[in-house]
Amino acid sequence: MQIEFKNVTHSYESNNPLSGLGLADVSCKIEDKAFTAIVGKTGSGKSTLVRHINALLKPTSGEIKVGDRVITPETNNKNLKPLRKQVGMVFQFPESQLFEDTVEKDIMFGPKNFGIPEEEAREAAHKMIKVVGLSEDYLDRSPFDLSGGQMRRVAIAGVLASDPETIILDEPTAGLDPVGRKEIMDLFKEQQQNGKTIILITHNMDDVANYAETMMVMHDSRLRAVGTPKDIFNDQDLLDKKLISLPQSAVFAQKLAKKNFKFESLPITINELTAEIKQQIHGE
Amino acid sequence: MKNIISMKNVTYTYPEAETHATDDISLDIQENEWVSIVGRNGSGKTTLTKLIDGLIDCDSGDIFIDGVKIDEDNIWDARKNIGIVFQNPDHQFVGATVEDDVAFGLENQGVQREDMIKRVDHALQMVDMQDYKKRDPQSLSGGQKQRVAIAGVLAIEPKIIIMDESTSMLDPDGRRTVLDLIQNLRKKQSLTVLSITHDIEETQLSDRIIVLKSGKIVKDSDPKGIYDLGPKLIDYGLEEPFTSLVADGLRDELGQEGYVNEEGLIDQLCKLNSKM
Amino acid sequence: MNKLILGRYLPGDSLIYRLDPRGKFLITFYFIGIVFLANNLVSYAFLLLFVFFAVYISKVSISFFIKGLRPMLWLILFTVMLQAFFTPSNHPIWHWAFLSLSKEGLVIAGYIFIRFILIIFISTLLTLTTTPIEISDSIESILKPLRVIKFPVSQVALMLSIALRFVPLLIDETIKIMDAQRARGVDFGEGGLIKRIKSFVPILIPLFVSSFSIAYDLAIAMESRGYKDGEGRTKYRILHWSKRDNITVVVMIAITVVLLFLRSYK
Numbered sequence: 117m118q119i120e121f122k123n124v125t126h127s128y129e130s131n132n133p134l135s136g137l138g139l140a141d142v143s144c145k146i147e148d149k150a151f152t153a154i155v156g157k158t159g160s161g162k163s164t165l166v167r168h169i170n171a172l173l174k175p176t177s178g179e180i181k182v183g184d185r186v187i188t189p190e191t192n193n194k195n196l197k198p199l200r201k202q203v204g205m206v207f208q209f210p211e212s213q214l215f216e217d218t219v220e221k222d223i224m225f226g227p228k229n230f231g232i233p234e235e236e237a238r239e240a241a242h243k244m245i246k247v248v249g250l251s252e253d254y255l256d257r258s259p260f261d262l263s264g265g266q267m268r269r270v271a272i273a274g275v276l277a278s279d280p281e282t283i284i285l286d287e288p289t290a291g292l293d294p295v296g297r298k299e300i301m302d303l304f305k306e307q308q309q310n311g312k313t314i315i316l317i318t319h320n321m322d323d324v325a326n327y328a329e330t331m332m333v334m335h336d337s338r339l340r341a342v343g344t345p346k347d348i349f350n351d352q353d354l355l356d357k358k359l360i361s362l363p364q365s366a367v368f369a370q371k372l373a374k375k376n377f378k379f380e381s382l383p384i385t386i387n388e389l390t391a392e393i394k395q396q397i398h399g400e
Numbered sequence: 401m402k403n404i405i406s407m408k409n410v411t412y413t414y415p416e417a418e419t420h421a422t423d424d425i426s427l428d429i430q431e432n433e434w435v436s437i438v439g440r441n442g443s444g445k446t447t448l449t450k451l452i453d454g455l456i457d458c459d460s461g462d463i464f465i466d467g468v469k470i471d472e473d474n475i476w477d478a479r480k481n482i483g484i485v486f487q488n489p490d491h492q493f494v495g496a497t498v499e500d501d502v503a504f505g506l507e508n509q510g511v512q513r514e515d516m517i518k519r520v521d522h523a524l525q526m527v528d529m530q531d532y533k534k535r536d537p538q539s540l541s542g543g544q545k546q547r548v549a550i551a552g553v554l555a556i557e558p559k560i561i562i563m564d565e566s567t568s569m570l571d572p573d574g575r576r577t578v579l580d581l582i583q584n585l586r587k588k589q590s591l592t593v594l595s596i597t598h599d600i601e602e603t604q605l606s607d608r609i610i611v612l613k614s615g616k617i618v619k620d621s622d623p624k625g626i627y628d629l630g631p632k633l634i635d636y637g638l639e640e641p642f643t644s645l646v647a648d649g650l651r652d653e654l655g656q657e658g659y660v661n662e663e664g665l666i667d668q669l670c671k672l673n674s675k676m
Numbered sequence: 677m678n679k680l681i682l683g684r685y686l687p688g689d690s691l692i693y694r695l696d697p698r699g700k701f702l703i704t705f706y707f708i709g710i711v712f713l714a715n716n717l718v719s720y721a722f723l724l725l726f727v728f729f730a731v732y733i734s735k736v737s738i739s740f741f742i743k744g745l746r747p748m749l750w751l752i753l754f755t756v757m758l759q760a761f762f763t764p765s766n767h768p769i770w771h772w773a774f775l776s777l778s779k780e781g782l783v784i785a786g787y788i789f790i791r792f793i794l795i796i797f798i799s800t801l802l803t804l805t806t807t808p809i810e811i812s813d814s815i816e817s818i819l820k821p822l823r824v825i826k827f828p829v830s831q832v833a834l835m836l837s838i839a840l841r842f843v844p845l846l847i848d849e850t851i852k853i854m855d856a857q858r859a860r861g862v863d864f865g866e867g868g869l870i871k872r873i874k875s876f877v878p879i880l881i882p883l884f885v886s887s888f889s890i891a892y893d894l895a896i897a898m899e900s901r902g903y904k905d906g907e908g909r910t911k912y913r914i915l916h917w918s919k920r921d922n923i924t925v926v927v928m929i930a931i932t933v934v935l936l937f938l939r940s941y942k
Contacts, residue, residue, distance in 0.1 A: 212886055213856035215881035215885075225860060375670045375673075450896075497809070516912050
């Protein structure tokens with residue numbers, strides 16, 4: 117399911133605390149089954165952008181195509197369920213959306229809202245709890261008795277259980293420890309390998325380098341660049357304007373480049389970096 | 401050097417919990433030290449800081465702050481020596497404006513108003529937030545809110561600052577400014593910093609790292625000693641330092657094990673590159 | 677949620693902004709009281725003139741006041757209609773069944789309408805130009821005499837100011853939780869009454885949970901910063917009663933006198 121933005125502008129109401137322009141004339145395509153990362157400073161419009169994909173926000177002008185569904189300023193609030201079933205969304209600190217008295221019921225909540233029969237929803241809950249790395253024993257427990265990290269996993273299971281084709285992630289690993297972070301990121305990479313489209317909002321450039329195939333850079337409500345992480349991180353203009361920061365490997369390579377190393381383009385992952393270093397040391 | 405914090409055989413168990421949150425912990429922290437406390441979630445890090453600040457009372461053992469054994473009667477005085485910056489910037493902002501929030505701790509101590517005004521201004525200057533004095537917290541970024549929280553702590557002129565995962569909810573810019581600020585403060589004045597963190601970069605700034613697991617101290621050493629643990633760091637809620645990962649990928653070329661810092665690694669690699 | 681102007685502060689600076697909030701607070705209530713003294717066109721016109729003058733010197737755009745009327749519009753229209761159609765009269769202009777329209781009825785309806793405008797504009801003026809914390813300071817100051825009967829005035833004032841401080845945060849939290857549940861297929865405006873009420877459960881429970889967790893964190897933070905029980909605290913924020921506040925009081929007395937005089941004007 118391809119997602120396409122055509123000249124999308126969104127302005128918040130004048131009295132809103134976030135007043136002003138949320139998006140300014142954004143046009144782009146997000147490829148089906150790809151892993152796309154969206155980066156940009158806090159308040160640059162990343163969250164506003166993705167909230168248009170499942171019509172939580174509607175454009176002030178322009179249109180968004182999600183598969184064969186078109187969202188315009190005139191789109192009304194009726195009949196959005198099929199769209200929201202296709203586009204799952206994991207919010208920042210998603211554990212705050214839990215409310216049922218058992219983990220199982222909470223995971224089943226989304227699927228049931230989308231009209232999936234009770235039994236199928238239950239099966240999905242049993243399957244997804246394992247996908248997020250918890251055992252089935254957790255299903256009968258209250259979500260409020262779990263640790264923060266476990267609650268996060270339950271919330272993610274609740275989104276995956278509706279079997280969305282596209283999964284939008286708004287800083288899904290914020291506040292987790294490094295191990296938890298890696299496990300969650302690997303989980304979403306695996307979802308992509310199973311045929312899902314992944315859209316990730318993040319501040320972590322190493323995650324972008326390690327997981328994403330496409331990278332979008334937002335700044336002041338505008339989409340400033342789209343490309344592969346390799347190309348974007350090597351775009352001197354974006355770096356000079358401080359619109360992006362670099363992954364650790366690239367920073368390290370820059371330091372080596374000041375000495376006696378030479379990089380045609382900056383390596384962005386550790387594997388690329390060590391491969392480059394080896395090559396230069398062995399004089400090839 | 402004198403011990404500013406000293407814990408002797410401290411044990412605490414939460415009501416209805418089956419295991420000890422801190423289990424017979426003994427620990428000395430010296431004046432002006434920057435100590436990182438690491439460990440996976442639930443290892444007892446936050447409990448430890450709450451005990452130090454007397455927010456919970458230990459079941460057994462003694463805690464000394466600046467040489468004084470804390471008990472119910474003197475805990476409010478002991479607290480004047482300690483400031484805590486918590487994880488969620490929104491959940492610790494008491495005042496309606498930046499200056500009101502910074503003044504909160506001073507109001508509690510009954511400081512006279514003229515004195516208060518000076519100390520609020522000075523604290524805001526130290527964190528470079530004086531231009532935001534009249535602003536309301538909702539209009540600030542996460543990093544700015546944490547700087548205000550730090551100003552609120554500095555205003556009471558404590559000897560110890562506890563950072564309870566204070567940077568974990570901030571974006572990279574916010575995290576950077578907060579860490580730079582702490583580093584600069586320590587250059588200007590004597591300040592003991594206790595920082596609970598999962599951030600390897602943050603631990604690199606500290607003098608000493610204490611690793612907790614299931615309420616016990618399992619490692620206590622300078623950063624290098626901890627980083628030498630290599631992949632085992634993951635069990636303690638930390639990732640391996642970036643340089644270790646690079647060195648690991650170049651094991652054959654470097655021919656050595658253990659942690660090297662960035663400067664050392666760059667030197668070694670440059671030497672190797674010029675030999676060839 | 678963002679359309680509600682009444683109760684919002686608008687940053688700015690003018691004479692009205694600089695008045696002592698205690699004075700502003702009391703004068704607003706006093707003015708609402710004397711609005712009911714007006715009984716004829718001239719007296720209402722006089723009060724309108726005063727309110728528009730106050731709005732003018734506040735330097736706040738009139739559009740904010742008009743927006744402030746909007747949420748109250750139905751209430752106003754309903755009351756005005758009620759007066760217009762149900763005022764008994766011997767000389768109806770038009771009537772049908774139990775409804776009748778008369779000159780007297782229209783005049784009274786007109787007065788009611790003006791009364792609404794006066795009250796809403798003057799209270800909007802108070803909240804637009806006074807920060808919530810100033811209002812809570814004023815309440816604390818006004819309630820001070822109650823200390824005699826052991827009423828915990830400063831604790832209540834702190835509670836009030838913290839509550840005010842957390843309103844925007846809780847609004848953000850509510851919007852976020854609503855978005856999260858909408859993304860999970862909840863439709864808020866759909867179905868019958870029971871279904872609609874039910875659809876709020878997934879909002880209310882998370883909201884309670886996060887309010888409690890915020891309250892817990894805040895309590896710990898306050899205790900760590902040495903907040904005990906309000907005893908022995910000093911105050912950073914103090915209120916200044918100055919000459920311009922005295923002048924305002926004099927103006928209010930003058931208005932009352934003029935108003936009493938205008939009441940007998942035919």
